[in-house]
Amino acid sequence: MSITDFVLAVEDLTVSFDGFKAVDKLTMYIDKNELRVVIGPNGAGKTTVLDLICGKTKSTSGSIKFKNQELTKLSEHEIVRAGVGRKFQTPSIYENLSVYQNLEVSYPKGRGVFGSLFFKQTAEVENRVREVAAEILLSDALDMEAALLSHGQKQWLEIGMLLMQDPELLMLDEPVAGMSAKERDQTADLLNRICKNRSVIVIEHDMEFVKKIAHKVTVLHQGKILAEDPMDKVQANEKVIEVYLGH
Amino acid sequence: MTVTMSKILGGREGAIGLAVLALLILVILPLSLDLFRLGLVGKYTTYAFVAVSLVLLWGNGGILSLGQGIFFGLGGYLMAMFLKLEASDPISTKIQTTPGIPDFMDWNQLTALPWFWEPFNSLPFTILAILTIPALFAFIIGFAMFKRRVGGVYFAIITQAIALILSILIVGQQGYTGGVNGITDLKTMLGWDIRNDGAKYMLYYVNALLLIGSILLSRYILSSKFGMLLLAMRDKEERVRFSGYDVSNFKIFIFCVSALISAVGGAMFTLQVGFMSPSFVGIVPSIEMVIFAAVGGRMSLIGAVYGTLLVNFGKTMFSETYPELWLFLMGSLFIAVVMFFPNGLAGVWDKYAKRVGFIRRIMEGKGKADNTSADSNTQGAKA
Numbered sequence: 001m002s003i004t005d006f007v008l009a010v011e012d013l014t015v016s017f018d019g020f021k022a023v024d025k026l027t028m029y030i031d032k033n034e035l036r037v038v039i040g041p042n043g044a045g046k047t048t049v050l051d052l053i054c055g056k057t058k059s060t061s062g063s064i065k066f067k068n069q070e071l072t073k074l075s076e077h078e079i080v081r082a083g084v085g086r087k088f089q090t091p092s093i094y095e096n097l098s099v100y101q102n103l104e105v106s107y108p109k110g111r112g113v114f115g116s117l118f119f120k121q122t123a124e125v126e127n128r129v130r131e132v133a134a135e136i137l138l139s140d141a142l143d144m145e146a147a148l149l150s151h152g153q154k155q156w157l158e159i160g161m162l163l164m165q166d167p168e169l170l171m172l173d174e175p176v177a178g179m180s181a182k183e184r185d186q187t188a189d190l191l192n193r194i195c196k197n198r199s200v201i202v203i204e205h206d207m208e209f210v211k212k213i214a215h216k217v218t219v220l221h222q223g224k225i226l227a228e229d230p231m232d233k234v235q236a237n238e239k240v241i242e243v244y245l246g247h
Numbered sequence: 248m249t250v251t252m253s254k255i256l257g258g259r260e261g262a263i264g265l266a267v268l269a270l271l272i273l274v275i276l277p278l279s280l281d282l283f284r285l286g287l288v289g290k291y292t293t294y295a296f297v298a299v300s301l302v303l304l305w306g307n308g309g310i311l312s313l314g315q316g317i318f319f320g321l322g323g324y325l326m327a328m329f330l331k332l333e334a335s336d337p338i339s340t341k342i343q344t345t346p347g348i349p350d351f352m353d354w355n356q357l358t359a360l361p362w363f364w365e366p367f368n369s370l371p372f373t374i375l376a377i378l379t380i381p382a383l384f385a386f387i388i389g390f391a392m393f394k395r396r397v398g399g400v401y402f403a404i405i406t407q408a409i410a411l412i413l414s415i416l417i418v419g420q421q422g423y424t425g426g427v428n429g430i431t432d433l434k435t436m437l438g439w440d441i442r443n444d445g446a447k448y449m450l451y452y453v454n455a456l457l458l459i460g461s462i463l464l465s466r467y468i469l470s471s472k473f474g475m476l477l478l479a480m481r482d483k484e485e486r487v488r489f490s491g492y493d494v495s496n497f498k499i500f501i502f503c504v505s506a507l508i509s510a511v512g513g514a515m516f517t518l519q520v521g522f523m524s525p526s527f528v529g530i531v532p533s534i535e536m537v538i539f540a541a542v543g544g545r546m547s548l549i550g551a552v553y554g555t556l557l558v559n560f561g562k563t564m565f566s567e568t569y570p571e572l573w574l575f576l577m578g579s580l581f582i583a584v585v586m587f588f589p590n591g592l593a594g595v596w597d598k599y600a601k602r603v604g605f606i607r608r609i610m611e612g613k614g615k616a617d618n619t620s621a622d623s624n625t626q627g628a629k630a
Contacts, residue, residue: 054489080491092486094479105479106490110472113500119472158486165491 004068007032007169007199008053013062015052022048024223025062030169035195037202037210039234040220041244046203047089049220050171053201054086055079066169081111085167089174091154095147099138099157102146103129106161128164135193136160137186152183156190163194170194171201176209188212207235207245219244254470255463260610264549265462272455282444289451289519291559292458294319296512298540298551299458300505303465305537306545307474308501309481310398313533314406315509317413318381320528322510324417324424325380327523328364329373330433330441331425350432355422364423370437377514378507385506389499396495398484407530414529429524433517441518454515461508462548468504469548477501538581544593553592 008030015023023045030036038046051057053064055076064071071079080086094102107128110119133139136156141149146157155175162170175191176184184206191200191213204210210217210231217234219226221244227237234240256262276288297315305311337347345358352360366372388409392402417424425431433441440446468474480487480494488494517523526532535558543554558580566573588594601607 056485056489075493076488077491077493080489086489088485088489092483094482094486096478096482097475101475105472105475105487108491111491112493113473113496116473116476116497117468117471161486161490 004029004065005032006030006065007034007067008201009063009065009068010049010053011063011065013049013052013059013064015048015057015060021223023052023059026220026223026225028218028225028228030199030201032199033195033197035191035200035202035213035215036218037204037214037216038218038220039204039207039210039244040226043222044220045223046220047173048223050086050173050201050203053079053171054084077111080165080167081108083168084171085162085165085169086171087155087158087162087173087175089177091151091158093146093149093154093157093161095145097146098142099133099144099146099149100129100142102157103132103160103164106164108165132160132163135163136190152179152187155179156187159190159194167198169199169201173203174205175202176204176206184209185212255467257466257470261466263610265459268462268549268552269455269459272458273452277448277451282447285451286447286519287559287563288556289447289454290516291556292454292552293512293516293519294536294539294559295458295552295555296461296515297509297536298543298555299461299465299548300508300512301537301540302545302548302551303468303477303508304501304505305540306547307469307477307481308498309477310498310502311400311403311537312406312502312505313403313530313537314408314410315505315536316528316530316533317406317410318385318506318509319513319516319532319536320413320417320523320525321381321384322377322513323517323523323527324430324513325367325373325377325510326514326517327430327433328367329370330436330517331430332360332364332368333436334432334434349425349430351425351428351430352422357422361423377510381506381510381513382503385503386499389502390495393495393498393502398498407533410528410533411530414525417525417528425524427525429522429526431522431524433521436518442521447519450515450519454519457511457515458552461511462552464504465508465548468501473497473500535577538577538584540591541581541584542591544591544596546590547593550591550593550596557592 006029010026010028013023013026014021026049038049040046048057052059053071055071055074059072066082066084069082071082071084074082094105097105104121104125107125110116130139133142136159138153138156138160141153146154149157159172159175176187179187188209191202194200202213214231216228217231218228219234219240226243227234227240229237235245256265272288272292277285280288297319301312301315331349335347335349340346340348340350340353343350343353345353348357348360388406392405397405418427435441441450476487476492476497480497484494513527516527539555539558540551541554542558543552544550562573562577565576584591590597601610
């Protein structure tokens with residue numbers, strides 16, 4: 001549709017599962033370097049929106065443009081290669097591999113069959129792994145088997161795996177679920193640091209955490225946008241209090 | 248170059264494991280067994296190709312194929328076609344109605360050689376066919392299934408069905424394939440009699456070296472980024488896909504490699520045993536080969552070879568005395584391994600033998616075990 005300056009332009013996006021519209025004519029724009037938080041009650045369609053953007057679910061109608069490139073026609077790996085990274089709700093890491101290997105596998109070179117067969121572990125790769133490991137506070141755990149990490153560290157590792165790819169748009173589904181208070185603070189710092197060079201969409205339920213990170217908050221309800229404002233305004237919004245915050 | 252070398256050998260431990268295996272099959276067994284028993288070992292090591300291919304595909308890739316007999320059989324049949332044509336020259340088949348075609352064709356009232364048999368008069372073509380046709384077939388199956396994201400138990404069932412279909416097809420098309428008897432009475436390869444003692448030793452060694460070559464090739468694949476991705480895919484396929492990889496291409500490739508290795512084993516089987524029949528194509532051999540890999544350790548290339556040898560020696564010894572009990576024993580063996588030793592013999596070795604002081608010292612080198620992260624990604628390939 002329209003050519004925009006936005007990193008991500010979602011327009012009239014609809015997906016229906018057997019007639020049930022999980023996302024209904026959703027329109028949403030994400031700016032460069034913006035950190036947007038999406039909140040809403042269970043079943044509001046938050047995760048479905050991320051699924052649609054990253055290609056896990058195919059839309060029924062509407063368009064998703066990433067830097068003016070239509071994503072709805074691309075397959076999952078092409079969307080990733082275009083520069084969209086996505087973290088899943090439950091930490092999704094390779095438990096059998098070491099932390100180092102988890103990050104190394106995510107390095108965006110040698111992505112083809114033959115590229116991976118002849119992939120060289122150069123100093124450049126190693127530097128990048130160590131750099132990201134420092135960012136996600138796992139420098140001391142590089143040789144550890146990923147299965148042995150704490151729940152919070154697994155969440156960080158998955159964020160780190162996305163950072164390895166240096167995506168321009170990063171989508172995080174409940175990044176602080178199951179974290180201790182201290183880990184939440186560290187994660188908030190991490191997100192504030194990494195959104196300097198990229199746009200980030202975060203789904204989160206923890207309002208304290210949302211307050212610390214959000215530039216703008218989108219409230220979803222029954223697949224539609226209920227409000228889209230800075231945090232303090234959203235918290236004062238009566239409709240939002242009624243469907244979500246009031247509980 | 249040295250990095251690649253150490254990758255292929257799997258570090259110190261991998262190199263020692265491979266050296267011990269090579270010593271066993273290249274020196275110890277030929278010196279200590281009579282030619283009949285050595286022939287059995289030769290036959291079993293052809294199955295070991297399939298077990299090795301399953302370590303790649305199933306152990307590391309998490310893709311269980313219950314149809315590796317397809318590729319073993321194809322390799323075997325392709326080789327048998329060449330040998331059969333050479334054995335069917337007009338002089339030795341002059342009593343047939345149509346001399347110069349394989350005997351089973353004559354019995355089935357064929358009067359000319361079918362067109363697809365013609366190219367198998369050439370040995371270079373036959374070798375090329377062995378190296379490409381099974382892999383190509385695997386590519387077609389893999390493309391059709393993995394691109395549609397068919398996996399897990401469905402993949403296992405479909406490969407099993409294809410193995411069954413292929414064996415029924417071979418049995419049904421008697422005039423073209425030799426039917427249930429298979430292709431028998433193979434004599435020479437380019438005039439070289441493959442049945443005499445010297446040839447048997449020669450073929451045994453060629454087979455053993457090819458097996459070691461297959462292990463080295465597999466080691467290289469597993470130690471590359473590709474190998475790491477295989478493990479990652481087995482664990483969290485979605486995560487790999489959403490890290491920018493086209494997962495299906497990786498699965499198709501490893502399936503083709505496993506088909507290629509199995510086909511080489513099949514071709515060597517035909518050369519050493521002197522015939523090929525549909526009983527090496529269908530469901531039962533395909534499942535047996537999964538059991539060999541499971542007993543040896545599905546993560547261990549070298550373990551798979553030992554597993555194959557041990558199960559087959561067990562089968563030979565046991566079925567000489569109690570033939571009808573063997574299948575039950577094999578079934579229980581499979582269940583026991585899966586339940587108590589999920590990593591097979593290699594797992595038992597890692598767990599117990601390495602506790603013995605001197606074995607550990609040999610394996611790790613005197614106190615300077617360097618467990619760098621680059622080293623640990625070959626752990627799947629170590630014995």
